[in-house]
Amino acid sequence: MPDSRSQAKSELIAPSILAADFGRLAEEVKAVSDAGADCIHVDVMDGRFVPNITIGPIVVEAVRKATTLPLDVHLMIVEPDLYVGDFVSAGADIVGVHVEACPHLHRSIQNIKEAGARACAVLNPATHASTVLGVLEDLDQILVMTVNPGFGGQRFIASALETVQTLRGACEARGLNIDIEVDGGVTPHTIGTAAAAGANMFVAGTAVFGAPDYAQAIAALRAGVA
Numbered sequence: 001m002p003d004s005r006s007q008a009k010s011e012l013i014a015p016s017i018l019a020a021d022f023g024r025l026a027e028e029v030k031a032v033s034d035a036g037a038d039c040i041h042v043d044v045m046d047g048r049f050v051p052n053i054t055i056g057p058i059v060v061e062a063v064r065k066a067t068t069l070p071l072d073v074h075l076m077i078v079e080p081d082l083y084v085g086d087f088v089s090a091g092a093d094i095v096g097v098h099v100e101a102c103p104h105l106h107r108s109i110q111n112i113k114e115a116g117a118r119a120c121a122v123l124n125p126a127t128h129a130s131t132v133l134g135v136l137e138d139l140d141q142i143l144v145m146t147v148n149p150g151f152g153g154q155r156f157i158a159s160a161l162e163t164v165q166t167l168r169g170a171c172e173a174r175g176l177n178i179d180i181e182v183d184g185g186v187t188p189h190t191i192g193t194a195a196a197a198g199a200n201m202f203v204a205g206t207a208v209f210g211a212p213d214y215a216q217a218i219a220a221l222r223a224g225v226a
Ligand code: DX5
Pocket: 016, 018, 019, 041, 043, 074, 147, 148, 149, 150, 151, 152, 153, 154, 183, 184, 185, 186, 203, 204, 205, 206, 207
């Protein structure tokens, strides 16, 4: 059953702290929370699954203290099952694992749910929609990458929207109300095409934290959805 917030506005904007000033992280998280964000997206990278290293559970714990918004934790790491419990204990509400990193995806999803979080399967731009059709009923959320993961500030890969469209169609055909999120290169100019393809959750790093006024930046993204 949708809560009153999601009834009021169907699109959910998730600023990615990857583009925030990490020296003032708590302040930055509070600022986007006050500016109208719907949840906070946290990018965890291990230098193995992706060619970059970012943060771990202790930073998620710090972010948890700075906001009451849901924390959407995107694990770009190998063997994510080993760390799901630590991230949920640190305050993650949603945990996303890459299907490319999970040979036993069904088990990985159950692990996330048993740890007490909402389960999200993440697909790289080159990964076919069919990889999650077998677990669709088990998922709370799907994240379709619209850049190759690893860095903020990259250009939107429009061909990934075919995956969004296929998965939204599959959800509708099965009567499933799953959040479909896009991540990477989301701006007021690209967000409309992602929404039209069936996405309802939008991660934005540079488009929010790179703007002088966070409230204006989030409002511009919402306006781009319509
Ligand atoms: C990329 C990350 C994204 C990134 C998005 O690997 O998963 O969440 O922060 O940044 P922008 O919005 O700048 O493309």
